[in-house]
Amino acid sequence: xxxxxxxxxxxxxxxxxxxxxxxxxxxxxxxxxxxxxxxxxxxxxxxxxxxxxxxxxxxxxxxxxxxxxxxxxxxxxxxxxxxxxxxxxxxxxxxxxxxxxxxxxxxxxxx
Numbered sequence: 001x002x003x004x005x006x007x008x009x010x011x012x013x014x015x016x017x018x019x020x021x022x023x024x025x026x027x028x029x030x031x032x033x034x035x036x037x038x039x040x041x042x043x044x045x046x047x048x049x050x051x052x053x054x055x056x057x058x059x060x061x062x063x064x065x066x067x068x069x070x071x072x073x074x075x076x077x078x079x080x081x082x083x084x085x086x087x088x089x090x091x092x093x094x095x096x097x098x099x100x101x102x103x104x105x106x107x108x109x110x111x
Contacts, residue, residue: 005079010047011102034101034102048086049085052091060090
């Protein structure tokens, strides 16, 4: 059985992961969570991890794979159970969200 993990614990783990990754590569501008939306039918307690890059990348899919590998290596099963999917945005993309979001990491803050 997977141990229950709070959203706050997930946020903390993601912040540590992306801070450490950014120390070496400086490639992430912002990371945030949004609830998985099932058209209001039910609350899933699962989240989409959104990642905005600091610069243009040739393939968002390659970056998603890289992020997933890091998530599976570094997060607990309970933390992973809260993640529904990962979305990567290039630096120039405008992002509009109707869902409530929770900021996890920005490149402007000190880790």
